[in-house]
Amino acid sequence: MTAIAQAYSATGAAWQRGPGRIYDRLATSLLTSSPVPLAGRTVLDLGAGTGAATRAIWAAGGVPIAADVAIGMLQAIGPSRPASAVADAGALPFGDDTLDGVVAAFSLNHLPDPRRALREAARVTRAGGPLLVSAYAGDDHHPVKDAVNAAAAELGWRAEAWVDELRAASMPVLASVEGAERVVGDAGISAADVRRVDVAFPDLDVDDLVAWRTGMAQMAPFVAGLTAAQRHRLRARAVELLGVAPPLVRRVVVIAAVL
Numbered sequence: 001m002t003a004i005a006q007a008y009s010a011t012g013a014a015w016q017r018g019p020g021r022i023y024d025r026l027a028t029s030l031l032t033s034s035p036v037p038l039a040g041r042t043v044l045d046l047g048a049g050t051g052a053a054t055r056a057i058w059a060a061g062g063v064p065i066a067a068d069v070a071i072g073m074l075q076a077i078g079p080s081r082p083a084s085a086v087a088d089a090g091a092l093p094f095g096d097d098t099l100d101g102v103v104a105a106f107s108l109n110h111l112p113d114p115r116r117a118l119r120e121a122a123r124v125t126r127a128g129g130p131l132l133v134s135a136y137a138g139d140d141h142h143p144v145k146d147a148v149n150a151a152a153a154e155l156g157w158r159a160e161a162w163v164d165e166l167r168a169a170s171m172p173v174l175a176s177v178e179g180a181e182r183v184v185g186d187a188g189i190s191a192a193d194v195r196r197v198d199v200a201f202p203d204l205d206v207d208d209l210v211a212w213r214t215g216m217a218q219m220a221p222f223v224a225g226l227t228a229a230q231r232h233r234l235r236a237r238a239v240e241l242l243g244v245a246p247p248l249v250r251r252v253v254v255i256a257a258v259l
Helices: 003-011 015-018 020-031 052-061 071-075 115-122 144-152 161-174 176-184 208-212 220-224 230-244
Strands: 042-046 063-068 084-086 101-105 130-136 193-201 248-258
Touching: 003 015, 003 071, 003 220, 015 020, 015 220, 020 052, 020 101, 020 130, 020 193, 020 208, 020 248, 042 052, 042 115, 052 101, 063 071, 071 084, 071 176, 084 248, 101 115, 115 130, 115 176, 130 161, 144 208, 144 230, 161 176, 176 193, 176 248, 208 230
Parallel strands: 042 063, 042 101, 063 084, 101 130
Antiparallel strands: 130 248, 193 248
């Protein structure tokens, strides 16, 4: 298992307590871009994590299959989780033309070259099935990220090497409409609709924002090792550094195609 997979696997339930609230809404937003209805379709949630897109597929009337390289994330979906598989996005354990669609919500942006994963998604999907992909835009940022990082650093946290590698090599690949269009074209997928989407979270308060960042995979294992007093100190210091927080708006690149 790679370092990034280990980190996500170790995050598990902490993700759903913090980032999950945000990712659930982002997954629902992604599914609204589907060019065909998902109802009645067997749809792969690729890079399922704790099941944000899985739940959205269920809500849309589809039958989800959750796949992720991090088993700890799949286990955190809970006892009602669907059929699932520990799987590499570049080598899916499904036959040709066996599924009715693929959703990859904020998972392919973890890959330095997502073309192979896109080709695999196309291989396993029957003709006429939807492909829905989301990634963060290059200008997606909120000051709570820096505030939590600084507060955690005061307690000894340091980002692992995979975090810097992800930000430098993987996330930029799909971080613009133009870049995503190139990747999709190189993967042999035609007539994809690629666009920018902004998703607002005006209901989240400062504590929600801090919980989001402390529950992320690069931070959650560190936070889990702190004492209760240290966790309180981390939260209080992050709130102090953040000050008056602007409302959260996630800036997203969405790919929607019929395969």
